[in-house]
Amino acid sequence: MKIKVxxxxxxxxxxxxxNTLAAVKELGLTVELEHIYDMAxxxxxxxxxxxxxxxxxxxxxxxxxxxxxEIKDILNNL
Amino acid sequence: MIxxxxxxxxxxxxxxSRQSQIGSSLDFFVYDSIKIxxxxxxxxxxxxxxxxxxxxxxxxxxxxxxxxxxxxxLLASIxxxxxxxxxxxxxxxxxxxxxxxxxxxxxxxxLITSPLVNEVALTLFAGLFGLKVxxxxxxxxxxxxxxGGMILGRLKIEKYxxxxxxxxxxAQVDKNGTRIITFKKISREAFDIINKIYIYILVGIAIGxxxxxxxxxxxxxxxxxxxxxxxxxxxxILAVPLYSNASGVIPIIQALVAKGVPLGxxxxxxxxxxxxxxxxxxxxxxxxxxxxxxxxxxxxTISIIILGYLFNINMIY
Numbered sequence: 001m002k003i004k005v006x007x008x009x010x011x012x013x014x015x016x017x018x019n020t021l022a023a024v025k026e027l028g029l030t031v032e033l034e035h036i037y038d039m040a041x042x043x044x045x046x047x048x049x050x051x052x053x054x055x056x057x058x059x060x061x062x063x064x065x066x067x068x069x070e071i072k073d074i075l076n077n078l
Numbered sequence: 079m080i081x082x083x084x085x086x087x088x089x090x091x092x093x094x095s096r097q098s099q100i101g102s103s104l105d106f107f108v109y110d111s112i113k114i115x116x117x118x119x120x121x122x123x124x125x126x127x128x129x130x131x132x133x134x135x136x137x138x139x140x141x142x143x144x145x146x147x148x149x150x151x152l153l154a155s156i157x158x159x160x161x162x163x164x165x166x167x168x169x170x171x172x173x174x175x176x177x178x179x180x181x182x183x184x185x186x187x188x189l190i191t192s193p194l195v196n197e198v199a200l201t202l203f204a205g206l207f208g209l210k211v212x213x214x215x216x217x218x219x220x221x222x223x224x225x226g227g228m229i230l231g232r233l234k235i236e237k238y239x240x241x242x243x244x245x246x247x248x249a250q251v252d253k254n255g256t257r258i259i260t261f262k263k264i265s266r267e268a269f270d271i272i273n274k275i276y277i278y279i280l281v282g283i284a285i286g287x288x289x290x291x292x293x294x295x296x297x298x299x300x301x302x303x304x305x306x307x308x309x310x311x312x313x314x315i316l317a318v319p320l321y322s323n324a325s326g327v328i329p330i331i332q333a334l335v336a337k338g339v340p341l342g343x344x345x346x347x348x349x350x351x352x353x354x355x356x357x358x359x360x361x362x363x364x365x366x367x368x369x370x371x372x373x374x375x376x377x378x379t380i381s382i383i384i385l386g387y388l389f390n391i392n393m394i395y
Contacts, residue, residue, distance in 0.1 A: 039169055039364055046246050048134040048174035063134055065270075 001031045001075075006042045007051035016051040016065045023071035080116075084109035103291025110283045110329065114205045115276070118198065122268035125160075125197040129267075130259045134161065134171070141188075142180050151231075154184045155223035158191030159216065168361050176239065177246035183231015190378055191223030194353045198275060199324040206332040215345065218385055222349070226377050238370035278326035286329035289337060296338045309343050310386035314379060317350035324352040342389025349382045 005020060007013020017035055024031050036042055045054060049063030053071070060074055084105055088094055094101035137157045141150055168189065175185040195216055203212040331344045354375055363371055 040242070043170050043173040043177075043243065043365075044246055046174065046177065047170055048138060050170055 001029060002056055003031050003033050004054040005033070005035045005051060006045060006047065006054060007035070007037070008039060008042070009037055010050070012065050013051040016053065019066060019068045020053065020071055022068040023075060026068065027072055027075060029075065080109055080112050084112065099291040101291075103287045106287035106290045107283055110206065110287065111280065114202060114279060114283070115272075117201045117205050118272055118279075119268065121197050121201045122271045123264060126264045126267040126271070127259075128160070130264060132160070134174070137161065138175055138178055138180065141175075141184065142178055150181075150184050151187045151224045151227045152220070154180075154188040154227065155191040155220045158188040158223055159195035159220055161192060168358055169365055172362070172365060173243045173246060176243065181231060182235055182239070183227045183229075185227075186230045186374065187223040187227025189223075190226045190353065191220055193324070193355075193358070194222065194349055195219035196324070198271065199328065199352070202279070202325055202328040206329060207335075211341070214389075218345075218389075219349070222353075222378070222381050222385060226381050229377050229381075230374065233373065235370050235373065238367040238373075240365055240367070243365050275325045279329070282326035282329040286333035289330070289333035293333075293337050295336075309340070310346050310390065311383050313343050313347040314350040314383050314386065317347045318354045318375075318379065319356065320351050324348070327351050340390045342386040342391075345389055346382050346386030349385070350379065353382070354378055 003020060003024070005013065005017045007016065013035075017033075021033065024033065042050065042052075045052065045059055047059055047062040051065060052059055052063070053061035053066070053074075055075070055078060060078075061071075066074070087108055088101055088105045089096055092104070094104060096102075141154050141157065144150070172185060172189060175188065176182060200212055200216055203215050207215075327348050331348050335341055335344050359371060359375065362374070366374075
């Protein structure tokens, strides 16, 4: 699984990355986590607000900081 | 009740004299802070609850549905007032709108109103200026977006947008967190908003309180009055390089108005500080050519100056 956190480096984006890391760790998944800072690449996903979460090139979350429980939920239901 | 508490706290607990400048400053500070934070807690909860049901993607689709022929500027501007804004999300938003086929002028209407009118600014206005000024401010902020957007929409500015941003397919975020809306989540979002701005508000109220306590009434009437024609443009031009969150400026503006600065001049200053900022300009520079950025700033600046004059002529505060 390949997870990308999209965000220009603001506080919220960092929090989403931390929460995602925590969720992945708790689930014991092996994933490739990448943080995209480049604005051109961020907007190419067609999102309206940062931060956003992309799993295997599919946007699953945009414009909000989900907590780790919520992210675990999402990853489980993929 | 808050007033009594504040007076008890300042004059009885701290034993400051009612006539002293420090006493009245502290009284203002305590009273305004408590009042505003109570209001903010209520309003941010309400707005977070509303937003939980109204994500940006849905808003974009409603604006773009073309069902509101002629009213899309107004609609975009009102949505700009409802949605939260930080300059770091202005680009995804801009690109998201434009990429989905929302006309540029309508997108600008959204972009202009968004930082100017939001629940935090309105709460501060309501707490400090009363309901009448709050409504006037909200309506003029929304009108500013509509008028600015319409002017920009007429100007054939499409060619100044970087081509690669014009054809991005908007994402369908269908899950968005398998969202179950609970009070706990709404409350956390509300306090997230307050957390981000409380320091600006406290500093703003503190400066405002000092002005209330130490500057004599009518002090500014001499040189910043409505009679001097240049006061509005000067206030606006001074404000553009200043960047502040609306929440920090409003208490200061209120104190200045109380000491004789005309309301129109003060509001123009505030709108320019909040609506025209360097960080936002730097962000937008990455998707549009410099020329368009300058046209955008010039249009908004001129509209704000005109609004300032209108207030000074029509309103005796």
